Amino acid sequence: MSIMGFPNQPFHFEKVLNELWPEILTWDVENFLSELKFPMTIRTGQKQSIFSQKESEVSTVASVTKTEFLRRFHSKICLHEWFYIDYKNAESVFTKDITDLLDWYKLNLPEAANYKDAAFWLGTAGAHTPCHFDTYGFNVVVQLKGHKRWKLFYPGHELTPTRLPFEETTVYSQVDVRRPCGKCFPSSKGLKMIVVDMREGDVLYVPKHWWHFVECIETAVNVNLWCPLPSDKIDQQKEALTKLLLRKFTLGSEESNLIHSSEIESFASNEQEEIELNFLSKSKKNLDPKTLQEEDAIVYKDFIEFLKRNLETNPNCKRLEPNIELKTSTDCCCLNDQLDKNPWKNVINSVLQNNVLEAALKNLVEIS
Structure with missing residues (x-):
């Protein structure tokens, strides 16, 4: 645990x-x-x-x-x-x-x-x-x-x-x-x-x-x-910021493969962009991960007890540990991905790294 x-x-x-x-x-x-x-x-x-x-x-x-x-x-x-x-x-x-x-x-x-x-x-x-x-x-x-x-x-x-x-x-x-x-x-x-x-x-x-x-x-x-968990609030901030950044990167772009098909309608909506901006502006306060994790445990206390009780009393319940090694090939066996040829791929992935998003959110809090 x-x-x-x-x-x-x-x-x-x-x-x-x-x-x-x-x-x-x-x-x-x-x-x-x-x-x-x-x-x-x-x-x-x-x-x-x-x-x-x-x-x-x-x-x-x-x-x-x-x-x-x-x-x-x-x-x-x-x-x-x-x-x-x-x-x-x-x-x-x-x-x-x-x-x-x-x-x-x-x-x-x-x-x-x-x-x-x-x-x-x-x-x-x-x-x-x-x-x-x-x-x-x-x-x-x-x-x-x-x-x-x-x-x-x-x-x-x-x-x-x-x-x-x-x-x-x-x-x-x-x-x-x-x-x-x-x-x-x-x-x-x-x-x-x-x-x-x-x-x-x-x-x-x-x-x-x-x-x-x-x-x-x-x-x-x-x-x-x-x-859903109370600690998702931090992830919701990151997802909203990610979408806003991607909107700017893909503005006017004909590279439709940057966006999953399920998201095309959302990215085409100016109203959705306003929703994301409003969400970020209202959630600029610094969210304490420890406090949110404590809230996670409170909301799901009965489920946690269910897991603990079964682990102690049910021989068919197992807590799992990684114990099998992922076998990798020594030769290149990757298939060509069209996204690999997209010049925006590395730029976008670097900007959307976890530490970059956290720094951006911190700046949003400081200037609010």
Whole structure:
């Protein structure tokens, strides 16, 4: 446990949902598919690739009907392509209300965790999310069906972060965890990671700012909850400043790949820029990290007790330590990235480093 009492290491609970969420565990994959609202947008990628496929590099298919998805799902297309229904709001993606089946309160999570924001994921074998960390809150992941593998790294590990293409709340790694290049990214050599195999009924607690790469080993279904923290106020300041800086860098630029597709509408809005400016001007006060961490522990005191109690009494609950070395290639195995050719890439990433943002925020406080 951390000094403040809030866990700063991942926890893995095996089969804990058998008692806590028994009804939804009786559903099979076909049950989930039959209750999903279509049409919807999905992501697809190639199974044959030995490299991670960035979200900007895979295909996004809009308005997929249930008939079309089931045709893909049950055909030989699955032999060479993967499909991902991802980031869907668990409250609105189903044809009927299943909120009673997703009882987060039984995991001792307070209403402050925003149950309504839970996300639903269904992916076939090979579907994956590139290595990244989330800027806000901690993550509680519930595996409902199938097998999903998580690779986790300490927040302090040097995995060469990048904000490009920019997506609020997400910081991506330039290191391909599937096939890491020791020549281009020497700092990744010898890094230790945690590998967690999530199966039906398992729960995973991912602390704030932990790097993670996630892949479906077989068709898998899960829900997760990103739980907001009082200490997110500091990260919200940094994200607002990051967006303002990026607006200036990309003003008049035709380089659309600097911005993630999900952010294009926001960056085109002058009104949104005003909101960010107002937010920064109102939040210039110096936020004390220690005080905010104490608030984190107060808001989630019951969840902390839940983790401690299970660690002491439940043989299927484990606090995880990085113990597997990331194997890097001695030869360059990096794929060419169009962003590498963008002259703004290094400039923007250097300006958006954590220490630069902290210095800028400090100056905002001093001149207010």
